[in-house]
Amino acid sequence: MRAEDPSAVGAVRRLATELAEASGFGADRTGQIAVAVTEAVSNLVKHAVEGVAVVRPCPGAPSVIELVTLDRGPGMPDVARALRDGYSTSGTLGIGLGAIARISSHYDVYSVPGKGTTLVMRFADGDLPSLPPASGVTRPIGEEMVSGDAFAIATSGPATTVMVCDGLGHGPVAATASREAVELFLSSPDDEPTEILARLHRGLxxxxxxxxxVARVTTGSVTYAGLGNISGWIAHGDKRQGMISLPGITGHHGRRLRQYVYELDEQATVVLHSDGLTDRWNPATMPGLFARSPAVVAATLLREAGSRRDDACVVIVRSGHDR
Incomplete structure (x- = not known):
């Protein structure tokens, strides 16, 4: 939801409250979430440029509620200072940030002066469960309500497997294809990536x-198989390496499927995205981003490289634990 009008504050708060109640959160915790969401979205409305808020069950941990806010400015020159109670500077998102961080079960923030801020807060009713080292975001084209892009995440021991599907076209018909791909993936996510992709090819x-x-990330390597124009990357520091997707249309046209194995070091991040993001993004222009949590990286990349002229999806995976 765009958070450029005061009405967005109540709308996002209601969604968060409904999710908390549906998940069985107690009244006290639900009230705390309402306070934190109100403060975070109010800051977007008052101080941000092109603010957007997303509230949803956390990918990979549906009992956890996640709030993502992002904007295109003005950014915070000193995030640590902004987290201190009582700090307030006109034109920044510092108001109340320390308080809402304490209410959340987990939070992460990335901000660059003049470019914008991405904030992720997660709320559990009790201890925060183990979270997968992966996250993703989608966005529909223009003013559409449904995205034709979708993703799914599955974990098994040290391995995290993710799938991205960009349904042909956009809108509800494209979404039908991508939702079917998610169901086919989740029916047996421990298969080899080529086997999963072949199942999607037959089923769509x-x-x-x-x-x-499909990408499977374990300590030290990623196994990748792609069909069509999904982009796969390995980002490390200020550089990136591309992974190979074969030409075709999943469900209709494609040559013999293949998977490729790439080495990963401890600091590497795996990125998958649809063509709703340009391939021209550059880690060097986003200093420190890939040290943040996967949810923050995904949302920030969507802001920096996403196009409003197409559905968009980006998924981030790390070989280590989520931060």
């Missing part, structure tokens, strides 16, 4: 089809 024949890719 009655839909428009689309582009799809």
């Amino acid at each position: 024949g009655h839909t428009r089809g689309g582009a799809a890719a």
Whole structure:
């Protein structure tokens, strides 16, 4: 939801409250979430440029509620200072940030002066459960309410497997293909990436089809298989390396499927995204971003490289634990 009008504050608060109640959160915790969400979204409305708020069940941990806020400015020159109680500077998102961080079960923030801020807060009713070292975000084209892009995350021991599907076209028909891809992926996510992709290729024949890719990340390596124009990358420091997706349309046209194995070091981040993001993003222009949590990286990349002229999806995976 765009957070550029005061009405957005109440709308996002209601969504968060409904999610908390549906998840069985107690009244006290639900009230705390309402306070934190109100403060965070109010800051967007009052001080940010092109503010957006997302509230949802946390990917990979549906019992946890996640709030993501992002904007295009003005950014915070000193995040640590902004987290101190009582700090307030006109034109920044510092108001109340320390208080809402304490209410959350987990938070992370990335901010660059003049470019904007991404804030992720997660709320559990009790101890925060173990979270997968992966997250993603989607956004529909223009003013559409449904995205034709989708992703899914599965964990098994040290391995995290993710799938991205970009349904052909956009809107509800494209979303039908991507939702079917998610169901097919989750039916047996421990299969080899090529086996998963082959299952999608067979199963999407009655839909428009689309582009799809599967990546399995373990300590030290990523195994990747893609069909169509899903982009796969390995980011490290200020550099990145591309992974190979074969040409075709999942569900309709494609050559023999193959998977490729790439080495990962401890600081590497795996990025998958649809063509709703430009390939021209550069880690060097976003200093420190890839040290942040996967949810913050995904939302920030969507802001920096996403296009409003197409559905967009980006998923981030790390070989270590989420931060």
